[in-house]
Amino acid sequence: MANTNLFDYSPITERAPIAWPDGKKVAFYVGLNIEHFLIDRPSTSIWPGTADLVPDALNYGWRDYGVRVGVWRTIESLDRHGIKASALLNSDVARHYPQIVEAGRQRDWAWLAHGRTNSILHTGMDPDEEKAFLTDVVDTIEAATGRRPRGWMGPGLTETFETPRLLAELGLDYVLDWTNDDQPYQLNVPGLISVPYSVELNDLGLFGKGTSGPEFVRIVRDQYEQLLADSQDSGRVMALALHPFVTGQPFRAKYVDEALAFLAAQPDVWLTTSDEIATHYTTHSTEVGSELRGRG
Template sequence: MAHDNALFDYSPITERPPLSWPGDAKVAVYIGLNIEHFLIDRPSTSIWPGTADLVPDALNYGWRDYGARVGVWRITEILDRHGMRASALLNSDVVHHNPQIVKAGLERGWAWLAHGRTNSILQTGMDPEQERAYLTEVVDTIAGATGRRPRGWMGPGLTETFQTPGLLAELGLDYVLDWTNDDQPYPLKVPGLISVPYSVELNDLMLFPSGLTGPGFVQVVKDQFDQLRADARTGGRVMALALHPFVTGQAFRAKYLDQALAYLAAQPEAWITTSDEIADHYNRTASPAA
């Protein structure tokens, strides 16, 4: 049976009330840092498909594991250099397997979003009760480790079921990143839940495997910000920069991330913030008609 989209209405960005950010900023910028756990006997994100179905798949598992062992620490140092906090998209299994990463994020005041249990397993195909138990476990695990319940959600692989938004609202979450279809937050048809922009384009996992160079990455970040700043003459915009420690955390890419963040940090019209704070400000100030 075909389904129409019942989660959100079509809203052209040209027909909305103006959206403002603190300090008259034009673009709200956040760093979506994917902090993920992977199972050794399941296929997942791969740099080389030729071994992706092997068990164990040392090549691809090792590439992904580099992020937790090395890459995230390199990115953390660069974020610190520019005074930026991550919006941490956290697999709850990281709490058990890589607690040092959670500790480092807590020391830096990162925002914590629920990002499923592991990126090796998606919740697609779960019935509502299975998914309710799954989401409850993910949220409770992150809350126990960070001292606060996550406010935002991004599914592993940006996946949801038709019941996911309602279940997330039941658990007290108030925004999702899965619907990458806008440059502004917007309300969903689930009471209390909004969509906050995320990007599958301004995303290292899409950019670098396509052959983008380090200098090219810096230019892409600059071009994205500059265009959003120009667009913001009719209302504030959101720029989400999506990073994966096993991609941008590689040594030869570090200086280019540093250059990109230096550019963003130097922009007086940028509000360098977190996805939590974007959601808060939108909920406080946006017109119900937005």
């Protein structure tokens, strides 16, 4: 049976403490999924009964609502509460929806590589093919946004065993795919860390299971309150994953706004991006390591 060599086991109770800027306890970011889907491939669906049809007007139209309408509603809410998105960007978005990229440029969003399209999972490539693929994705996003992405999240949080190494070679310094912690941690790839993301505090999973708007707000509050309780000796990360075709729907938008308003009002919250979390952790964990070695 194979075990992962990408990271070591590290119980959260046995780590050097993390101190976020200005004494904040919980680093909060919005992972805004901005995705392009192919009309002739089964993808994320609200009703699987038509998912294998070509074209699948029902599900394609549901997804397409996000980039045509939903994302603009979400942007208004983020702006209202002073939150910069951490944009999980399919590189095909740059070609198909340049207005969204421009809106993010104007707001100084963080840009993460999120594959080419969410209709195709990141798997089944040999190393040379994958290197060429990742190079194209990263270079396309850099050309469109004016900033080379530092982070990666695969479509459907997918990787090959070679992905982390290849990403590090391309200059990226963190990944979101391994949702196994409330803190960043070092991976066994030089220069690469894991930053927390969530498949639980995620609109796609929550509303797909029938969560109501008020329940969503309660879940966000509960997540924050528990992380705050946990963070008295060491900072925590809270990621909220949003998909504009889900929470951009009119009847859900006010609850997203309510949840963001709650978090923005908390004195212990650092409203930030995944880029800034990675930078702070990497810089200060290096300083802590040097201090501990100096005491030895």
